[in-house]
Amino acid sequence: MELLTKITAISWLWSIITAILILVIGYIVINIISGAVKNTLLKSKVDTTLHTFIVKGVKILLWIVVIVMLLQKLGVNTASLVALIGAAGAAIALALKDSLANVAGGILILLNKPFKNGDEIEVAGQATGIVDTIDIMATKLHTWDNKIVTVPNGSVVTSVVLNYTESGFRRLQEQFGITPGTDIDLVKSTIKSAIAKEAIFATEPAPIVGATGNGEGSIIFDVLVWCKAEDYYGARYVLREAVAKALGEAGIGGPVKDLKISNAN
Numbered sequence: 001m002e003l004l005t006k007i008t009a010i011s012w013l014w015s016i017i018t019a020i021l022i023l024v025i026g027y028i029v030i031n032i033i034s035g036a037v038k039n040t041l042l043k044s045k046v047d048t049t050l051h052t053f054i055v056k057g058v059k060i061l062l063w064i065v066v067i068v069m070l071l072q073k074l075g076v077n078t079a080s081l082v083a084l085i086g087a088a089g090a091a092i093a094l095a096l097k098d099s100l101a102n103v104a105g106g107i108l109i110l111l112n113k114p115f116k117n118g119d120e121i122e123v124a125g126q127a128t129g130i131v132d133t134i135d136i137m138a139t140k141l142h143t144w145d146n147k148i149v150t151v152p153n154g155s156v157v158t159s160v161v162l163n164y165t166e167s168g169f170r171r172l173q174e175q176f177g178i179t180p181g182t183d184i185d186l187v188k189s190t191i192k193s194a195i196a197k198e199a200i201f202a203t204e205p206a207p208i209v210g211a212t213g214n215g216e217g218s219i220i221f222d223v224l225v226w227c228k229a230e231d232y233y234g235a236r237y238v239l240r241e242a243v244a245k246a247l248g249e250a251g252i253g254g255p256v257k258d259l260k261i262s263n264a265n
Contacts, residue, residue, distance in 0.1 A: 019070050026066035034059050053107075053136055099137070105153030106136040119165040120229070123151050126159065144233070165229045169202060172225050172235055176243060177218030179253045184211055187221060187252055194246035195225055200235050202226040 034055050041051045115121045115131055121141070122128040127149040129141030139156055141149045164170060178187050188209045195207045208224040223243065227235040247253075 015074055019073050022066065022070050022073060026062070026069070030059055030062045030066070033062060101154035102137045102152045105155075105157040106134070106138075108157050109134055109139065109153055114161055115163050115166065119163055121164065122162040123156055124160040124162070126155060127151055164232075168229055169226050170229050170232045172227060172232065172239060174223045174236070174239055174243075175212070176221045176223060176247070177215050178221055178247075180214075180217070180219055182219070182252055184219075186250065187211075187247075190246050190250045190252060191221065191223055191243050194242045195223075195239070198238055198242050200227055200231050200238050202228075 037058050038051065038055050041054060109115075115134075117131050117133065119131050120129070121131060127141055127143075129143040129147075129149055131139060132142055132148075133140045136153070138150050138152050141151065143149060176191070191209045192207060195201050195209075196203075201207065202225070205226050207226075208222070210222055211219055212222040213220050223239065225235070225239060
């Protein structure tokens with residue numbers, strides 16, 4: 001009986017020592033693997049915002065494996081524990097489905113990179129603004145009048161997103177009303193000459209000027225020019241002022257009430 005007790009004690013002692021070894025080795029292996037994952041991510045093109053999320057996810061999964069191995073070594077029936085963890089995971093996933101959709105959306109945005117910090121975007125039907133931060137849960141924008149807009153990432157990935165910045169250039173469209181009977185070729189050359197003097201406008205693609213129809217007491221001319229995306233809003237005023245000045249100097253008139261302005265994205 002005494003011998004049996006000693007054998008049992010030795011067996012428990014060995015199990016405890018083995019469990020400690022599993023913890024120590026598991027800790028070392030987890031640090032090595034997570035370090036390797038981190039270094040791989042640093043060398044990859046994956047957005048840095050995802051690095052911490054991925055490394056933590058890997059650590060959690062590895063620790064679950066280590067804990068299950070530890071419990072098995074201590075004689076605990078892990079089958080029921082694994083089933084319990086699975087059921088708990090399903091319940092949590094169901095309760096947090098909207099939040100998980102936002103996390104999945106954030107991962108897709110950071111991997112696919114449809115936009116980046118500093119881009120001006122429009123999330124159809126929701127918001128338009130400059131991207132400040134892209135987090136796992138939401139994307140934060142600020143509007144031109146400095147309102148802060150937070151859009152859940154789940155909504156972003158299921159919406160049409162217009163990126164006004166990525167191409168580097170945007171087209172600006174204006175309309176000017178000119179007095180009927182004015183020489184059309186003179187109007188076009190005067191407007192093009194005014195545009196050519198302003199460095200803010202691109203020469204390629206070339207500006208387009210043409211008569212588009214008749215307004216009330218005027219001929220309407222479309223003026224389409226390209227500029228850098230960051231100059232878009234200021235370029236609108238430069239175009240209006242330059243064309244108005246050039247037309248005045250050339251003696252070309254037009255009713256002020258017929259000056260029509262529209263912005264083409």
